[in-house]
Amino acid sequence: MKLRKNRMESVYDAIIVGGGPGGSCCALRLADKxxxxxxxxxxxxxxxxxxxxxxxxxxxxxxxTLGLLEQVQAQPKGDVYGCAFSSTNMDYVEIPFKQDKAYAGAPGYCVRRYNLDNVLFSNAKKYSDTIEGFSVTELITENNFVVGVRGFNSATKKVEEYRGKVIIGADGANSIVAAKLGVGKNDPAHExxxxxxxxxxxxxxxxNIELHFVDSILPGYFWIFPLEDGTANVGVGMVTDDIKKKGIDLRKAMISITKDHPLFKERFANSSIEGGEAAIKGWTLPVGSFHRKNHFNGxxxxxxxxSxxxxxxxxxxxxxxFSGITAADVAAKAIDEGNVSEERLKEYDTALWKEIGPELGTSYNLQKWGRHKFLLNMIIKKASRSQKIREVISGMLANELPRGDLINPMFLLQVLMA
Ligand SMILES: Cc1cc2nc3c(=O)[nH]c(=O)nc-3n(C[C@H](O)[C@H](O)[C@H](O)COP(=O)(O)OP(=O)(O)OC[C@H]3O[C@@H](n4cnc5c(N)ncnc54)[C@H](O)[C@@H]3O)c2cc1C
Structure with a gap:
């Protein structure tokens, strides 16, 4: 890959809006091509x-794939070897992740995004022209094709325009690119x-990654994820529609779980929040329980x-x-062929959803199924008592067995009989 020093082109092959994990991985893959x-x-x-x-x-x-694993492993991190669940009945189960024999590291990690994203962005920066402090506000279109972006550069204090053959929206949950393309409205049922x-x-x-099902925030969960030096990322999440319907104050619910819940009050008795309660932060998660349009002319x-x-x-x-890498592969071919039409770029949508569609569909079913407290409690209880059920779930978490089996009546029957 060629190092770049912000030479600034009149027309780029690709302009990527947003340097989070999606944008940075996409930039690295495109530069590699x-x-x-x-x-x-x-x-x-x-x-x-x-x-x-x-x-x-x-x-x-x-x-x-991008050769960045060692750099991420060198960051302060918590190693993750399994997943722990508790039910509203306070049954508790630990399920170890399958270990990849060809690879000595832990099967998963928790790394503060401050550090993870900095590793990805600093690498992307070496091989792309990059402007930080640049907020994209508009797409430039010509003949029904997106051909560039307009935005505010906080360094020059000017509105600037840049042109590219393909514009890639990687600007997160409140994506301005998606909004300008007419698909950015988040739906409370899918958020x-x-x-x-x-x-x-x-x-x-x-x-362990800990996922706890607690009555006050059902259907949703409370998590405790291990970080470096015994610190932890602690949080709660719920579908927006459910929060509204149930009138839940998530912040109060989260604090109350740590102070009053019988499973956690002792564990949190001597804990403190970095930055105090004011540092509890919230954000939106647009989820893949529906298929948002993702390819357009240019x-x-x-x-x-x-989403x-x-x-x-x-x-x-x-x-x-993964979507960043897949988009880069398709965009690179389309640029070489001189055809960046919506029709040509559909290859991205097909490749992406072929890979992640089945798993997103199963997870949506699991989300719905998690609304049935009886089922949730039954599986956690049975898993806490049966090594066989724990092994089946472990295989599903490792994608060795289809995760869809979790919602298969035969699996539920097996659980019932365990
Ligand atoms: C509370 C919470 C907990 C979560 N926990 C997990 C977890 O444990 N594990 C996990 O895998 N996922 C988790 N997620 C989801 C995860 O954070 C996102 O899916 C992930 O960050 C998506 O990456 P991205 O690159 O698409 O977007 P982002 O990471 O949001 O990056 C978008 C980038 O675009 C930039 N940007 C935005 N607007 C503009 C603009 N107009 N112009 C230029 N730049 C712009 C932003 O500054 C940002 O750097 C969680 C999300 C939340 C909210």
Whole structure:
């Protein structure tokens, strides 16, 4: 890959709006294919992004593909070897993740987004022209094709325009690119709101991702994810429609779980929040329980801008990075062929949804199924008592067995009989 020093082209091969995991991975892949990329980012790095900070197996795969895994592993992190669940009946189960024998590291990590995104963005910056502090506000269109962007450069204090053969919207949950393309409106039935804070001093941390189903925020969950030096990312998330229907104050619910809930009050008794309660931050998660249009004449959407977050687990970094790599592969070919029409770029949508569609569909079913408290409690209870059920779930989490089996009546029968 060629290093670049902001030479500024009159027309770029690709302009990427947003330098989060989706945008940075896309920029690196395009540069690897010899394309001239302009990466425009509203913030100045390093910057924070409200998140649970869990780096799943899918993200690890993208990091390996781009040769960035070692740099991420060198960051302060919590190693993750399994997942723990508790039910509203307070049954508790730990399910170890399958270990990839060819690979010595932990199967998953929790890395603060401040650090993770900085690794990705600093690498992307070496091989793309980059402007930080640049907020895109408009798309430039000609003859029904998107041909550039307009926005405010906070360094020059000017509105500036840049032109590219393909414009890639990687600008997150409130994507201006998606809005300008007419698909950006988040639907409360397909959107989660989540809050998180960094805690010190929680007891009983065990290198597990912890997902706890608690009555006050059902159907939703409370999480504790292990970070470096015994710190933890703690949060709650629920579908926006459910929050509205039930009139839940998520912030109050989260604080109350840590102070009053019988499973957690002792674990949090001597804990403190970095920055105090004012530092509890919330953000929106556009989820892939519906298929947002992502390809247009001269434009593509990736990551949260394409509404690709897992509707059950809330994971979005993996799909953001995977969609970024897939978009880059298709955009590079379309640029070489001189055809960036919506029809040509549909190959991106097909390849992306072929890979992630079945898993998003299952997760949407799991999200709906999680509304049945009886079922949820039954599975956690049976899993806490049966090694066999734990092994089946572990295989599903590792994608060795189809996750869809979790909602298969035969699996439920097997659980019932266990
Ligand atoms: C509370 C919470 C917990 C979560 N927990 C997890 C988790 O544990 N694991 C997981 O995998 N996922 C999690 N997610 C989801 C995950 O954070 C997102 O899916 C992921 O950040 C998507 O990456 P992205 O690159 O698409 O967007 P982002 O990371 O949002 O990056 C978008 C970038 O675009 C920039 N930008 C925005 N507008 C403009 C503009 N107009 N012009 C230029 N630049 C712009 C922003 O500054 C930002 O840097 C969580 C989300 C939330 C809210």
């Amino acid at each position: 010899g394309k001239k990329v302009l990466l425009l980012e509203k913030a100045t790095y390093p910057r924070d992004k409200t998140c649970g900070d869990a780096v799943s197996g899918k993200t690890v795969k993208s990091l390996k 989660i709101i989540a809050l998180r804070a960094y805690y010190k001093g929680i007891t009983g941390m065990k290198n 434009a593509l959407l990736i990551g949260d801008a394409a 690709l977050i897992d509707p059950f687990t809330g994971e979005g970094i993996g799909n953001a990075s």
